[in-house]
Amino acid sequence: xxxxxxxxxxxxxxxxxxxxxxxxxxxxxxxxxxxxxxxxxxxxxxxxxxxxxxxxxxxxxxxxxxxxxxxxxxxxxxxxxxxxxxxxxxxxxxxxxxxxxxxxxxxxxxxxxxxxxxxxxxxxxxxxxxxxxxxxxxxxxxxxxxxxxxxxxxxxxxxxxxxxxxxxxxxxxxxxxxxxxxxxxxxxxxxxxxxxxxxxxxxxxxxxxxxxxxxxxxxxxxxxxxxxxxxxxxxxxxxxxxxxxxxxxxxxxxxxxxxxxxxxxxxxxxxxxxxxxxxxxxxxxxxxxxxxxxxxxxxxxxxxxxxxxxxxxxxxxxxxxxxxxxxxxxxxxxxxxxxxxxxxxxxxxxxxxxxxxxxxxxxxxxxx
Numbered sequence: 001x002x003x004x005x006x007x008x009x010x011x012x013x014x015x016x017x018x019x020x021x022x023x024x025x026x027x028x029x030x031x032x033x034x035x036x037x038x039x040x041x042x043x044x045x046x047x048x049x050x051x052x053x054x055x056x057x058x059x060x061x062x063x064x065x066x067x068x069x070x071x072x073x074x075x076x077x078x079x080x081x082x083x084x085x086x087x088x089x090x091x092x093x094x095x096x097x098x099x100x101x102x103x104x105x106x107x108x109x110x111x112x113x114x115x116x117x118x119x120x121x122x123x124x125x126x127x128x129x130x131x132x133x134x135x136x137x138x139x140x141x142x143x144x145x146x147x148x149x150x151x152x153x154x155x156x157x158x159x160x161x162x163x164x165x166x167x168x169x170x171x172x173x174x175x176x177x178x179x180x181x182x183x184x185x186x187x188x189x190x191x192x193x194x195x196x197x198x199x200x201x202x203x204x205x206x207x208x209x210x211x212x213x214x215x216x217x218x219x220x221x222x223x224x225x226x227x228x229x230x231x232x233x234x235x236x237x238x239x240x241x242x243x244x245x246x247x248x249x250x251x252x253x254x255x256x257x258x259x260x261x262x263x264x265x266x267x268x269x270x271x272x273x274x275x276x277x278x279x280x281x282x283x284x285x286x287x288x289x290x291x292x293x294x295x296x297x298x299x300x301x302x303x304x305x306x307x308x309x310x311x312x313x314x315x316x317x318x319x320x321x322x323x324x325x326x327x328x329x330x331x332x333x334x335x336x337x338x339x340x341x342x343x344x345x346x347x348x349x350x351x352x353x354x355x356x357x358x359x360x361x362x363x364x365x366x367x368x
Contacts, residue, residue, distance in 0.1 A: 010121060010338045017327045024330025029361040031291075032332045034157070034309045034350045036229040038283060041276035044228060047269035054261040060253045062090040062237075066264045069271040070237050077274070078189065080206045080220075080239075087215070087242045089249060090259040090267070093234035094187055094223040099126040101183060102149055104251050107132050111148040114180075117342045118159040118312070123151045136340050140174035147180045155188040155202060155307035158339050158348040162192070162202050162307050165209040172210055176217055181244065187223040187236075190277055191284060194306035202307055206240055215241050226309055227277045228270045235259070235267045284309065287351045287358040294362035295349060303346070311349040322347050329364040 014032060022028045061067070067085035074080040091097040099122050102113055109131040115123035117136045127134035127149075137143060143150065152171060154163040163171070168184070175182040184205035192202050203210065206220045219240040225231035238245070252258075259267075270276070292311060296302060300313035300322075315322055319335035326333050326347070336346030353361070 014323070014332070014335070017323045018332050020324070020327040021330050021332045024328075026330060026360065026364075029331045029353060029357045029364070031349045031351075031353055031361060032334045034226070034352050036225065036231050036352055037354055038229050038280065040229050040233075041270070041273070041280075043273045043276060044230065044266045044270045048233075048262045048266040051262040051265035056261075058258045058261040058264060060258045061249055062088065062259065063261075063264050063268070066090060066237075066268045066271075069268045070239060073271040074204070074206070074220075074239060077201070078186075078204045078207070078220075079201055080204055080208070082213075083206075083239055084242070087245055088237060088239045089245050089252070090264060091221075091236045091238060092257060092259055093225070093231075094185065094221050094236040095122055096234075096257070097221060097236065097238060098122045098151070098185065099129065100257075101248075102126045102132055103130050104248050105149060105181060107148050110146060112144055112146040113149045113151070114143050114147055115151040116153050116156060116161075116340075118156060118161070118336075118339050118346075119151075119153060120157050120339060123153075136342065140171050143174055143178060143180075145178060147175070147178045150175045150180050150182045152182065152184040152205060154184060154186060155191065155197075156304070157188065157308060158310050158334065158336075158346075159303065159312040159343075160188075160193075160305035160308035160310060162197055165203045165207055168203060168205050168207070168210040172205065172218055181217050181219065183219045183221055183238075185221045187221070188226060188308040189222070190227045190281060191309060192307040193285070193288065197307045217241055217244070219244060224267060224270050227280060229280065230266070230270065233263050233266060235263055235270070237267075283355075284351045287353070287355065290362050291349060291351065291358055294365040298365040298367075300347075309351050311351075312346055313349060314343075314346045317345060319343075319345055319347050331361050331364060 067088045070088045071083045111132040113127035124134040189202040223236040300315045302313045334348035336343035
């Protein structure tokens with residue numbers, strides 16, 4: 001399979017429902033895609049404004065300041081002490097890494113890439129792009145001998161599932177038994193809602209409770225899109241096994257996968273400032289507190305969703321039917337069909353709409 005063989009982009013299928021929702025007399029409420037709507041924090045905007053003299057090529061490996069900032073952030077926010085700068089690598093958003101990691105690791109036909117049962121499509125795309133076999137499974141006991149890469153997503157998109165330290169430890173042990181790399185996509189880790197994640201940090205796969213002092217074969221992937229409203233900056237990074245990081249650096253140099261220097265400066269500022277992250281989390285918390293009871297009042301059952309940026313909900317019928325019902329209310333959501341074959345009756349509601357639009361969605365769902 002090559003790039004030309006990829007299926008049509010799935011969101012194109014939502015276009016008729018979007019048109020239907022836009023016809024609502026009070027306008028569209030778009031809860032379909034998790035694209036931030038709030039302003040980029042001033043501390044980040046100021047940093048990028050001061051870094052516009054970027055006449056030289058940026059470093060693929062990242063500036064020393066950025067790599068140190070990532071190391072400090074993992075120790076301070078993720079409970080992962082002792083990383084060194086050679087265990088860190090910036091990426092051009094996290095999606096390109098998810099799509100390219102099987103290629104960069106040298107996987108191919110005959111290899112299995114495991115990804116979550118409820119998963120956004122790029123995990124599967126990355127496997128199929130190089131002829132590997134994707135397998136949707138959350139049970140380490142199901143992972144076959146041919147497994148060479150395991151993707152964990154915690155908190156999950158779309159379902160908000162969190163893997164606790166014990167579950168991650170089991171997954172890492174199984175991946176090592178198989179000789180597979182375990183890559184943990186942790187982009188929503190700052191957004192914990194339900195107990196115990198309302199007070200406890202969501203654990204990283206690099207947490208000492210998971211790997212002890214041995215990070216061999218384990219990578220943590222993170223993006224600043226959600227916690228810092230930097231989706232348009234394409235600001236992300238990975239950390240973990242230094243041998244794996246070095247192995248990924250060389251092909252990234254050859255492919256020109258360099259993060260622009262001004263973006264690296266902005267990331268450095270963002271990682272050093274916790275206040276804007278706390279403020280953004282409270283915005284999402286307020287929207288969630290309004291939207292969740294309204295979704296339930298409209299007849300949906302919310303599953304998982306203990307963390308992350310979404311409500312994962314079902315009313316017990318095909319997701320396309322639910323999308324039609326919501327479109328008649330002027331609300332657009334994401335169909336469960338886009339996230340694998342296991343959840344055809346679920347829809348995903350995003351918290352990334354303005355306060356006014358979220359309140360309007362709640363009003364319509366409540367029948368007011």
